[in-house]
Amino acid sequence: MPKIRTVVAVAGAALLVRKAVRSRMATAPLWPMPALETPVSGRPRGRAQRLRVADRTEVADGVVRLRLVPRDAAAGPLPAWEPGAHLDLVLPSGAVRQYSLCGDPADRTAYTVATRLIEDGRGGSREVHEKLAEGTEVEVRGPRNRFPLEPSHAYVFVAGGIGITPVLPMLRAAEASGALWQLVYAGRSRASMPFLDEVERLGRGGRGRVTVLAEDEDGRPDAAALFDGVPQAAAVYCCGPEGLMDAVAAALPHGSALHLERFTPAAATAGSTAFEVELRRTGGTVAVAADETVLAAVRKKLPDVAYSCEQGFCGTCQLRVVAGEVDHRDELLTDEERRDSMLVCVSRARGAKLVLDL
């Protein structure tokens, strides 16, 4: 039997410890666990939100402009965006389509997108035109920016048809920054070209020069003449059909940086080409065929490389890219992550070679 004195001493010590712990926790409730200096949780890559179509206007032949606002007017401001950014719209059928934001980035109460009805497309534009009436709700993700406007002393913008949408906020930003800029805006006919009034008004602002080329009046644009009188080392931004972008790339003056925004959807398999992937840590190179994913090619050499969904949403196969330009086709990574990593299950090389940290 322990002596009574021992029992009292132990009980007293326990009480003191309890009191000390309680008073310590009262001053710092989360004591004693340390915290990670730069927390990871609670900063999701993207958040879904449901927005309401507040306004639907036909701004040109076959083009509707949608103004999307939060369902609850009292909700806080929408996430900020920069010119060139796009929004993922989850259409009623479940299809996900990307549309460039064409409103004013300073307006944090609404997002504005415009879409052209493509008769023989995959059905996304038809759904936007037919199903998204005023008052309907739509789930959106983003905004994200794959087409950011870099600071420059001079800009050349080339827009084809609905390709004006990402360019429009860029024109306003260029004008506000005091840079010299010029825009060539090509389309089938003036009636089919959205935002003509606004573009021409911006052109009268002083620093910019706007050339509108309607095919039915002026014929096809002459790519060689696009860059006449352009300042040295101007940044070139082009969004439009493939043919236009190829012509611009071919006529690009020496010293100018070219930025392209493609209409091609995130998960398109069309237009895939073969390329090579170098595995920097393993050593060696694997060839990726046009009809094969980077993941499939890498697994032939390294069967234990981790992956799961194979559709670009779970993020398991994310790998660091050491060199090479990536054609990102996933729907997950943030713009920052895209700078130096890729999801190898869907994304591909833009050029002939990629170097992976693997």
Next chain:
Amino acid sequence: MSNTPQARSDRAPQPIASEWTALKARKVSFAWEETPLHWLPGDPFTTHTINVLHLLLPAGERWFVHVYKQVLPYIEDEQLRADVIGFIGQEAMHSQAHDEVLPHLREQGLDPTPYTAQIDWFFEKLLGDRTLPPGRPRKWWLMERVALIAAIEHYTAFLGDWVLNADELDRRGADPTMLDLLRWHGAEEVEHRSVAFDLFLHVDGSYARRVRTWATAFSALVFLWQRGARFFMENDPTLVDGKASFKEFFAKGRQGVLPTAGAMVRSIPRYLNRAYHPSHEGSTQQAVAYLASSPAALAAEAREKGAA
């Protein structure tokens, strides 16, 4: 089974083959604007006790993925490898889905960052890769973590099965989006409940390790959970003197809005039984049936078709 050695037949885990199902990640997405702070109306304690999931799971399930990526080279069974690959994608989506709830809590005046930053430390540093010499120490630590995950998955499957059957939450008018998140997650946990344990048996399977890691996982879960519930109750901007207590936990268990303490205690000897196999608990059929009607899982399916 006639080909099993007689000496082991009554003690070795025997999976039930019909409970197996092919696993794939579902691209779910939840919009939270409409969900109130107390998504179980008038019951902040239950709301916050279940909300602790959003504190633990983003970091925890990210850690599962991190560990399992490293264990892939040790798997020599093609079926198990396919299961683990499906498991990884599902866990990655769980982590993402719960992570998206946290900004919503912050917007409602309940900033979870002080707590989640500690959970991040717990999984990224304390249970992270650590600086170990290559070879045996590194493998030991990997196997220890694989066994820890198997023990934690025993509880996620337990909770998944509970939430699929927690009809009282519907009766009390719980927010449908939150209920769908919990049940989609719960159903996938039930669906893949055998994978972590099968993997542990395949790469190690030591009984001593099973007991040891169970004790660690169970204590850690109880400690982190009560701490998280206290954190939420004390910081809830709408409560004047919010407190979480075990007494209330037992009471809510009896009402059917939380798991009962008795069921939790009874699940302990089951996991420690040498013949334990997760396929003996819960029902894959019920999980698959829920996933076939879950709004989020149906939308994910439509999205997949729409992208094709």
